[in-house]
Amino acid sequence: MLSDDCVFCKIIKGQIPSTKVYEDEKMLVFKDIEPKANVHLLAVPKDHFKLLSQMDEIRAQTLSYMLAKIPQIAAQNGCANGYRLVINQGDDAGQTVFHLHIHILGGENLPW
Ligand code: 5GP
Ligand code: ZN
Numbered sequence: 001m002l003s004d005d006c007v008f009c010k011i012i013k014g015q016i017p018s019t020k021v022y023e024d025e026k027m028l029v030f031k032d033i034e035p036k037a038n039v040h041l042l043a044v045p046k047d048h049f050k051l052l053s054q055m056d057e058i059r060a061q062t063l064s065y066m067l068a069k070i071p072q073i074a075a076q077n078g079c080a081n082g083y084r085l086v087i088n089q090g091d092d093a094g095q096t097v098f099h100l101h102i103h104i105l106g107g108e109n110l111p112w
Helices: 007-013 057-075
Strands: 020-023 027-031 039-045 083-086 102-106
Touching (some): 007 027, 007 039, 020 057, 027 057, 057 102
Antiparallel strands (some): 020 027, 039 102, 083 102
């Protein structure tokens, strides 16, 4: 299920433009609008839920599916030499978009 008032759901529905690098029936990967590394992609499930803390068995299956796809997607998009995956959970992590997403950061020797 997608949400009407979520920026990533709007990107999934094509209501907000994005630079997509991979899409299938379960997930979408697109470029972050404010990249924090030479390569900064966001991988999102095509199912709206806000937080990693809302994980359940079905959602965990989707996350597992995404993790199985990400290495090839990353390698094909400038991260053949390595990358970092990040999930921000909640306010202390600085989460700003409340639709679960995995940051894929790479394309350089990450400075932190
Ligand atoms: P968070 O801090 O919630 O983990 O990360 C949200 C990320 O989404 C940020 O890196 C931010 O730059 C990115 N972002 C927010 N709005 C948009 C948008 O409309 N389009 C794209 N491509 N990225 C966005
Ligand atoms: Zn959403």
